[in-house]
Structure formats: C-alpha cells, structure tokens
Amino acid sequence: MNKRTVLLILFVLIFFTLILSLVSSTHRPSLELFSDLLKLQTFSHSTTPNDQDNLSEKPSDREDEFVYPTYTDHLLNTSNFHYSGACRQIFRYKQSTSRDLWLTAFSFDTTQKWLSIKSQAERAFSIAKSGIPNASKHVLLLTPPNDDFMNTMKLFNVSVDVVDYGLEKTNGAVMRFFAARNWITEHRKEYDRIIFSDFKDVFIFADAFKTFSNDDFVVLMECWAFNNTDSCWKLDDKTNRRWITDTFGEAVGDAYANNKTLLSNAGIVFGGTEKVLKYFEIVTHNMKREKYGLWGHDQAVHNYVLNTLQLDSLNLTKDYCTQRVCFGEAWSTIWDPQTGAIFTKETGCSPVIRHKIWFDNYKHYYG
Known part of the structure; x- marks a missing residue:
C-alpha cells in the first residue's frame, strides 16, 4: 500500500466521522432546549384547573373536587342543581x-309526636346524607328514646346521645342550647367545624362545609x-316582639321594635368548633332561669346577644339571604319542574342551605 492510498483512507475515515458527529448532534436536544421543554411542561401543568396553580402539588395533595348531591323526590333532583361555573365559587374551602x-x-x-314529624325528619336527613x-x-335527644326513632336515625348513619341536664320548668328549644354547650365542650377536640340547626326543617343540599372555614x-337573618x-x-313582628319583651322587658322590646331591628333566626348557626362553642356559652349565660319555660326564650336571647354585640368577637357574619344560606327564599326561588332544580332567579345558582322554601308560586311549601 503506497503513501497516497493510506492518506486517502485516513481522509475517508475522518470525513465519515465528521458526518456521524453532525447527524448525532442534530438529533440530540441541547441542554438549553431540554430546559425550555421542562419550562413548557411545567407551565402547562400549572394552568390546569385541578392544580390550583400550585407547581409543587402532587395529585394526592389536591383539594378535593366538588361532589354533586344525588337526592331526588317528587319535586327535586339535586343532581340537576346549578353548582357549576360562577355558582361553584361559594365552595372554596375544604x-x-x-x-x-x-x-x-x-x-x-x-x-305520636315523633311519628307526626317523622316524614319531615326523614326528608331532611335524606337530603343531608346526599349533601x-x-x-x-x-342528634342530642332530650327525652327518652323509642325503638322507631333510634332505628330511623340508624338508617341515616346518625348517632344519638340521650342527654338529661335536669333543667326544671324548661322546654326543648331552650334545653338544646345547654345540651349543645355541654356536649361540644366534651367533644370539642373531635371536630373542626359545626353546623347546629333545627331538627326537621333545615335542608343541606350540597357540601355546606366547603362554604366556610374554622375561623368563621x-x-x-330571617329574610325571604x-x-x-x-x-x-x-x-316589630308581633310574636318576636312579645318574646323579647317577656324576656328583657318592655323597654328593650320597644327599642328593637321602634328601630326596626332586623330579626335573626335561632334555627341555624355554623362556624369553627371553638366559635360555635363560644356562641352557646354566651347564649346560655344570658338566659334567665325563671324564663326557661317560655316558648321563644331561645330566640329572644339569640337576638339580644347579637344586637348587644356580644358575638362580634367571633368573626361574625350575618347572612341575610345568600346562595349559602337563606331562611325562606319565597320571593326569589325558581323551580324547574322538568329537571327538578331550584335556583335563585337573580343569579341562576342553586341553594346550599335553606331553612324553609316556598316555590312554584307558593303551590309547594318545602319546610
């Protein structure tokens, strides 16, 4: 092999080596390109609705999705309630x-008293089981139980404590405040948030706990x-004015009536456990032993502590009539008989909690 042949072979080897190097570099992303791809992937990940704009979030750490209720009856189908889009914004907590x-x-x-309201209670508990x-x-049961009551509560996965605090000359509406105060005091470490309500006519259609925090x-307020x-x-309502006067005297009753002070309903309060417990401590402290037997004493004291600003330290919110809760939305409720949905005509959004409802031009009372 002469010198020219050797040089030619070396030239060919060098040429093919250069070609292979160029081809390889063309198909291998640079570090800068790889970094840019990571940034693009991260940006896309951060903009998905489920990630809440949290780049470090793992799927298992995501806030739970809103779960639609499933309750249906001859009037309502809660799976068709309006909770999407802007109507979902109220559900912003855990x-x-x-x-x-x-x-x-x-x-x-x-x-007989239990049997007379049993069907109403079953409806309220069915709705809550779904929502x-x-x-x-x-349930805090203030009188001895019977088998039918206990079996009914078991059907809805409701636990029952039979309580008797020995209050004489009282009624159940007043006694429940002492029962709730004592029971929550004993169990305060077991719960983060509490909804306390009347037994048979408060309707929790969807996850109301997602609408408030431990700090609330x-x-x-009793609005329509x-x-x-x-x-x-x-x-100045005749009945509530009498309850205020019977408890706190004519001067207080007249002052609230003349000032057109708005009425709050004692049938539901909710918030963080410590806030709710403090509320019951304040209310029971203001109750008068000689008035325990008066019907309406609980509502009178509830309004008194509210209007004397004794609840302001609790990070108080007065809900007048909102998507979250309303006393009796008779003037602004729309019912769609085709879908079984109810919603507020001004917003198109369905309710979360309602105490009493009239709809379809007052033909149907739900309460």
Whole structure:
C-alpha cells in the first residue's frame, strides 16, 4: 500500500466521522432546549384547573373536587342543581370530612309526636346524607328514646346521645342550647367545624362545609328574598316582639321594635368548633332561669346577644339571604319542574342551605 492510498483512507475515515458527529448532534436536544421543554411542561401543568396553580402539588395533595348531591323526590333532583361555573365559587374551602359535624337536637313527650314529624325528619336527613355524605351527623335527644326513632336515625348513619341536664320548668328549644354547650365542650377536640340547626326543617343540599372555614361564625337573618333586606322580618313582628319583651322587658322590646331591628333566626348557626362553642356559652349565660319555660326564650336571647354585640368577637357574619344560606327564599326561588332544580332567579345558582322554601308560586311549601 503506497503513501497516497493510506492518506486517502485516513481522509475517508475522518470525513465519515465528521458526518456521524453532525447527524448525532442534530438529533440530540441541547441542554438549553431540554430546559425550555421542562419550562413548557411545567407551565402547562400549572394552568390546569385541578392544580390550583400550585407547581409543587402532587395529585394526592389536591383539594378535593366538588361532589354533586344525588337526592331526588317528587319535586327535586339535586343532581340537576346549578353548582357549576360562577355558582361553584361559594365552595372554596375544604371538603367535609368526619371531623365536620352536623349537630341537632330533638325531644318528644309521646311516640305520636315523633311519628307526626317523622316524614319531615326523614326528608331532611335524606337530603343531608346526599349533601354532606362524609360529615358526622349527631342528634342530642332530650327525652327518652323509642325503638322507631333510634332505628330511623340508624338508617341515616346518625348517632344519638340521650342527654338529661335536669333543667326544671324548661322546654326543648331552650334545653338544646345547654345540651349543645355541654356536649361540644366534651367533644370539642373531635371536630373542626359545626353546623347546629333545627331538627326537621333545615335542608343541606350540597357540601355546606366547603362554604366556610374554622375561623368563621355565621348567623342567619330571617329574610325571604336574595340580597334584599326589604324582605327581612324585623323585631316589630308581633310574636318576636312579645318574646323579647317577656324576656328583657318592655323597654328593650320597644327599642328593637321602634328601630326596626332586623330579626335573626335561632334555627341555624355554623362556624369553627371553638366559635360555635363560644356562641352557646354566651347564649346560655344570658338566659334567665325563671324564663326557661317560655316558648321563644331561645330566640329572644339569640337576638339580644347579637344586637348587644356580644358575638362580634367571633368573626361574625350575618347572612341575610345568600346562595349559602337563606331562611325562606319565597320571593326569589325558581323551580324547574322538568329537571327538578331550584335556583335563585337573580343569579341562576342553586341553594346550599335553606331553612324553609316556598316555590312554584307558593303551590309547594318545602319546610
């Protein structure tokens, strides 16, 4: 092999080596390109709705999705309620768990009294079972139980404590405040948030616990239309004025009536456990032993502590008539008989909690 041949072979080897190097570099991303791809992937990940703009978030750490209720009856189908889009914005807190509690109280002197309201109670508890399936549910029974009551509560996964605090000359509406105060004091470490309500006519259609935090405390004003204080009852109402006067005297009753002070309903309060417990401590402290037997004493004291600003330290919110809660949305509720949905005409959004409802031009009372 002569010198020219050797040089030619070396030239060919060098040429092919250069070609292979160029081809390889063309198909291998540079560090800068790889970094840019990571940035693009991260940006796309951060903009998905489920990630809440949290780049470090793992799927298992994501806030729980809103879960649609499933309750249906001859009038309603809650799976068709309007909770999407802007109507979802109210659900901005943690989904309910077993550390959240719906607490209520009940008493009956005779089996007949229980049977007379049983169907209403079953409806309220069926709706709650659908709306807050993961929350704990508990009844404080202020009188001895019977088998039918206990079996009915068991059907709805509701636990029952039979309580007797030995209050003489009282009624169940007043006694429940002492029962709730004492029971929550004993169980305060077991729950983060509490809804306390009347037994048979408060309807929790969807996860109400997702609408407030541990730091909140909410009372309900007695109003009849969305965002309309002209629809709210006032303490010049004959019945409530009498309750105030019977408890605190004519001067207080007249002052509230003359000032057209808005009425709050004692049938539901909710908030963080410590806030709710403090509320019951304040109310029971203001109750008068000689008035325990008066019907309406609980509502009179509830309004008194509210209007004397004793609840302001609890991070108080007064809900007049909102998507979250309304006393009796008679003036602004729309019912769609085709879908079974109810919603507020001004917003198109369906309710979360309602105490009483009239709809379809007052043909149907739901309460």
